[in-house]
Amino acid sequence: MKAEPEVIATTTPLMAAWLVFMIVGFGIIDFWAIYEAVSDWERFRSSLYQRWAVPTMTVLYVSLLFMFAKGVRQYVRHGGRIVWVEDGRLIYYDPSHVCVPCSDIVSLTYGTNHGVPAIGVFTKDGSKKVIRVQGMSISRDEMLRRLQKICGLPDSAVEIPPAS
DSSP: OOOOOOOEEEOOOOHHHHHHHHHHHHHHHHHHHHHHHHHHHHHHHHHHHHHHHHHHHHHHHHHHHHHHHHHHHHHHTTTTEEEEEEEEEEESSSSSSSEGGGGGGGEEEEETTTEEEEEEEEESSEEEEEEEEESSSHHHHHHHHHHHHHHHHOOOOOOOOOOO
């Protein structure tokens, strides 16, 4: 029988609402631009900006839809879990699943990654993984304490210097 996962953090409803707002808003803008192009084809063909803007916005919108579908799948499949420990492995979603065995974790640090609060996970092989903590149900410090407790690491953590 499989043990229940230890959930560290879940996504917030505000983050999900923001993503839905972005999908709807960007979709309206994209469909409006396509409508404008179709309704006045000569003006569309004469403007270099419009000839590049419509395809670019459409590609961005399809990419955003893909990210939205991945987020919905993550939310439905894992119940909104973003960071959890299952079968001795730290698993987090950023934007795809990353899995690190707890026995390989040497230390945890805190800081920012491109201006976003983050936790750094250092492993025995010298690699560093980054868990961005924006839009999570708990604070970075609480998440760090939970991870240290579950992984059996000392309570002291050093702040990582900001990326330059």
